[in-house]
Amino acid sequence: MADPTTNAAPTSAPENGSTHAFIELKNVCKRFGSQQVLLNINLTIQHGETVCIIGPSGEGKTVTLKHIIGLIKPDSGEIYVDGVHVNRLKEREMAPIRQKVSMLFQGAALFDNLTVEQNVAFPLLEHGVRDLAEIDRRVRAALQAVDLDEHRHKFPTSLSGGMRKRTGIARAIIDRSECILYDEPNSGLDPIGSDIIDQMVLRMQRRYSITSIIVTHDMRSVFKIANRVAMLYRGEIRFLGTPTELRECNDPIVQDFINGRSDVTG
């Protein structure tokens, strides 16, 4: 697979419309204490597709992402990543899947004791890349892609929230994953920073067929980058379709959400 952080010519054409399901959730249920967070979630995501997951806060969007990457196991149901039934795998058996799927955390989850550069290089070093020149080249390319090259020697504590998030994205894309899960990549970013992220997601999808699953509340981003949108509401998928279908959806709950209307009156 080509390095998504470089401007080199893509080695493969985008596979939008391909029938190869990269991720499949079948009847996934999850309960935390008395709260049913996910209830019979069924979702199939094709290879190279960009799917945005929207919905009110606390409705299980992040939990869904964490199920896909195996950080949380479902109470019932099945999850397949690239054809592998992941919820049967033990922690150590997940390593090959996690080389195919990376994740940007909501708070970026950078290692405080490492510089920006070391954070971004971390997956390469852990996955056995030993050529320092190669590591340096790829780190620079990843940091340039998120416009952070000049901050490479800083520690995470001296970065702004947006810079931390962009560092997290550089770390997520450096290892040439086939799929990237983004947990609220635009939150806390200014409009320009948000657009940089959107453009990067689009670029990676168009050039390298990277599958992207994006949990977001930013409807402008959703309409800009999504191939499909899933709306979670009260543990279930309330809506699943294209951005155009989302706009035209007659469901008042969906319309209230995308237009930012609440029941609360002044």
Next chain:
Amino acid sequence: MTEFSSGLLTLPGRTFLQFLVYLGQLAELMRELSIAVRSGVWRLKLVAQQIVAIGYGSQAVVIVTGAFTGAVFTFQSYAKFKDFGFETTVGAVVSVALCRELGPVLAGLMVAGRVGAAMAADIGTMKVTEQVDALRVMGVHPVDFLVLPRFLAMMISMPFLVAESISFGLFASYLVTSFGYDMPSAWYLTHMLDHTNMDDLNIGMIKGFVFGMLITLISCHQGLSAENGAVGVGLGTTRAVVISSLVLLIVNFFLSILLNYIFPIGTA
């Protein structure tokens, strides 16, 4: 029966069940740790960093504790022993006590306080800020990356720290008897060397290993189980120190009985 009284009756059972769950989690951590050790991927740079933090960083506290315990033990026992005319045996008594009990136990308690708290706080902070999950997402097992280097560093550092605690305790004891009580140093040294053998030192070293292992397991487990933000990290840190210290004292008793069978006292 009221809800309150039935709650009281089920409390011991519930506590016992929680204790069993806790032991199970520690056993699971130990199993993962043994897999990590056998994997051969030891991340020696991290081990070296931890040796500096654990071994080098704990020297002052261990030396001061060992020295002043040796000094005060000698000061008190000399006065009593003199009543019976046994004052020349102080060196032997202090030496055996420091090697078999005080050296390892005090070093262990100091390390539990200083290093155990740091382990729980560091790992706990990483857990609540999703850094542990980030490791997992990158295909790195948290036990391999966070627990194994600390465990190896502790195994290397603890015998040295115990040895330092014993050495400085004996040196302080020697200074108290020689300069405080004007006892000829030859008497002190002769009795000390006559009644201290390799078995006593072996016991100290074995205890150092066991205590180091317990402190690492208990503290790292608290860190990896931390939740609920800063409050959870604080709670985990406190628990790490309290549980490590108590377990260390309890295990020391049973370990002493076992080791006294293997290395009987007073046979030199």
